[in-house]
Amino acid sequence: MRLAILTSRIRVEEKLLIEALRRRAIDFAVIDDAELLFDLARPDERWRAYDAVLCRSVSQSRGLAALHILEHMGVTVFNSAAVTALCNDKLLTTLALIRAGLPTPRTMLAFDEQRAIQGIEELGYPVVLKPVTGSWGRLLARINDRDAAEAVLEHQETLGSYQHHIHYIQQYVAKPQRDIRAFVVGDRTVCAIYRTSEHWVTNTARGAVTSNCPISPELDRFCTRAAQAVGGGILAIDVLEDPQQGLLVNEINATMEFRNSIAPTGVDIPAAMLDYVLSQVREGVAL
C-alpha cells in the first residue's frame, strides 16, 4: 500500500495524517501542489506508484483541478472530483441537497442587483449574502435592511470578481449562537462538535469555541444522508438548528479541517479518515 497526500502547505491536519500513516507503517509521499506539472495526454507514470491520493490542498481550485486530472489518469482519489466540485460551490451543494429532499435554508440566486434586492425582500430581512465559492466564513454578509443590501450588492458588483456577481442569498437562520459541524466518513458520522460564538458567524476560523456534540441516531441519519446527497466520502457537514424548521444542512466541506475537533470529541479523526481510505482501496472502490 502506498498513498500520496497532495498539499499546499503542511498544516496541523496534514501533520496528524502523516503521523497516523507513520504509526501504521504505511508507505506514503507528500506532494506539494505547487510542484505539479501535468501533460494531460501523457500521464506521468509516477502516479501509478500510488494506490490512492488524498487531496489536502488548501487551494480549492488547485485541489479540484488535480483531482479531475488524476481521476482522468485512473488514479483513485479522495474525495472524488465530482464530490469536491459540488462541495466547493454553494449553489451546487444547495441544488444537491434540494434534489435529495434534505432541509436547507431557503436560498435565492440572482445575477442582477435589482433582482437580488427583490429576492432579499421576498425572503425578508435579515438575509445572508455569500460568495458561491469561499471558505472560513469570509465575505459573508448579514443584511439587516435595504440600505445594507444595496451597499453590499454594489460592492459585490463593483469590487468582486465575476463569481461575486452571482448573488447567492440565503434565509437567515436564528440559530442558538452555535452550529453543528459533523464529520462523516463513509457511511457513519464519526463525531460532531458545537461551534459556539457570540458572533452570528460560527466558523472556528473566526474564533468560535468548540465542544462535543453528542451524535443522536437522528443526527447521524441526517448527516449521512447529507453526505450521500453530494456523493459521499470524507466530509464535514455544517448543520443549523432552526427553532421552527429543526435541523438544516448549511454547507458541506470536502477538504475538512479537524484540528479543533479531536480534543472535544475524543475521536481520532485522522485515523478514521485513513481507515476509510485504506478500506476503500482494499475493496478496490474508486470513488
Added chain:
Amino acid sequence: MAHCPECEAEVSLQGLMIGEIIYCPDCNAELEVLNLEEPQVALAPQVEEDWGE
C-alpha cells in the same frame, strides 16, 4: 539555522517539515519551510480567495 528573509534573524527548523508555516521569532513574519538539508525559509504566500475547506 535558516535566516528570516524579512529581518535576517536566525530561525531554527528543528523538528519541522517542508511546507510547514512558522513565525519568525524576531519579527513575527509568516514563513514557509522550503528546505531542511540546507535550511531555508521564504515569506509564506498570502492567503488566497479560494483557500479553505
